Amino acid sequence: MEPAQTEPQWTIAKVLSFAAADFGKRGLEAPRLEAELLLGHELQMSRMQLLLDANRPLKKDELARFRALIERRRSGEPSAYILGKKEFYGREFRVDRRVLIPRPETETLVDVALARTRPRSLAGRALDVGTGSGAIAVTFARERPTWQVTALDKSEDALAVARDNALRLGAVWGFRLLQSDLFSALKPAERFELIVSNPPYISREELTTLDKGILDFEPRMALDGGEDGLDFYRALVKGAPPHLTQGGVLAVEIGADQGPAVEELFKSAGFVDVELTRDYGRRDRVVSGKKPALKT
Numbered sequence: 001m002e003p004a005q006t007e008p009q010w011t012i013a014k015v016l017s018f019a020a021a022d023f024g025k026r027g028l029e030a031p032r033l034e035a036e037l038l039l040g041h042e043l044q045m046s047r048m049q050l051l052l053d054a055n056r057p058l059k060k061d062e063l064a065r066f067r068a069l070i071e072r073r074r075s076g077e078p079s080a081y082i083l084g085k086k087e088f089y090g091r092e093f094r095v096d097r098r099v100l101i102p103r104p105e106t107e108t109l110v111d112v113a114l115a116r117t118r119p120r121s122l123a124g125r126a127l128d129v130g131t132g133s134g135a136i137a138v139t140f141a142r143e144r145p146t147w148q149v150t151a152l153d154k155s156e157d158a159l160a161v162a163r164d165n166a167l168r169l170g171a172v173w174g175f176r177l178l179q180s181d182l183f184s185a186l187k188p189a190e191r192f193e194l195i196v197s198n199p200p201y202i203s204r205e206e207l208t209t210l211d212k213g214i215l216d217f218e219p220r221m222a223l224d225g226g227e228d229g230l231d232f233y234r235a236l237v238k239g240a241p242p243h244l245t246q247g248g249v250l251a252v253e254i255g256a257d258q259g260p261a262v263e264e265l266f267k268s269a270g271f272v273d274v275e276l277t278r279d280y281g282r283r284d285r286v287v288s289g290k291k292p293a294l295k296t
């Protein structure tokens with residue numbers, strides 16, 4: 001058998017130092033971690049295995065493929081797209097350029113959705129508007145396995161990714177995917193105890209200042225919230241009530257500076273018990289409220 005071709009000068013330790021230094025110079029926030037994740041992906045090794053095998057030389061083809069991954073990252077492509085996955089609420093979601101990469105801040109929206117529906121945790125119907133990768137809907141379905149969950153998106157591409165995640169992560173029973181422009185594909189009589197949404201909320205002005213990795217790679221349809229970033233909130237507070245049960249909850253993710261404006265929209269539309277919730281970074285992140293229950 002031919003001995004495997006190696007480039008002895010490029011060990012795991014050396015390529016990691018090289019890539020981390022390069023990423024550091026380019027201003028990445030966690031250069032060493034990103035280098036380890038990319039190399040681990042290429043070599044199918046955990047970060048711990050990379051450490052234990054630090055002196056193993058890379059084969060020529062491994063090195064070439066790792067260089068290609070570094071190039072993609074250098075061009076601004078987010079690591080999650082290169083790796084094809086992103087962790088959300090302790091589960092691994094598949095992601096690619098058809099969907100927004102789920103953000104850790106969005107876990108706060110799931111927390112609020114769970115907390116505000118706790119009194120009826122045994123049975124209910126939830127709707128996720130603009131599901132993207134399915135991160136919120138699939139997580140909610142797994143945390144509340146006896147609920148029926150509908151996940152809708154305008155993008156067929158996004159729905160294909162959400163379907164894959166739902167099947168892989170076991171959100172199957174009572175889980176429905178629907179292509180819909182906001183509420184348009186729902187039957188008029190359909191009602192939910194919970195409607196959640198992390199809608200596009202970037203204003204036109206902010207869109208021009210976004211990080212290149214977001215602007216060049218993430219779907220524009222997942223970002224653009226109209227001139228002042230509030231278009232979807234206006235549509236949601238208007239369109240949600242006919243599809244909410246009495247006392248049903250609407251909970252939306254917001255940009256950190258949109259709290260007062262979105263709270264006002266909720267109140268003007270007649271929502272009660274309106275709450276503003278902060279994320280782990282102590283920034284305003286979620287507005288939620290209830291459709292008033294009919295007085296008897």
Ligand SMILES: C[S@@+](CC[C@H](N)C(=O)[O-])C[C@H]1O[C@@H](n2cnc3c(N)ncnc32)[C@H](O)[C@@H]1O
Binds near residue numbers: 199
């Ligand atoms: C900010 S992303 C959120 C994705 C995912 N829910 C998450 O939190 O990671 C917004 C999503 O809304 C979808 N979307 C945009 N306009 C829509 C519309 N008019 N009706 C339904 N979905 C829409 C986009 O395709 C995108 O998947």
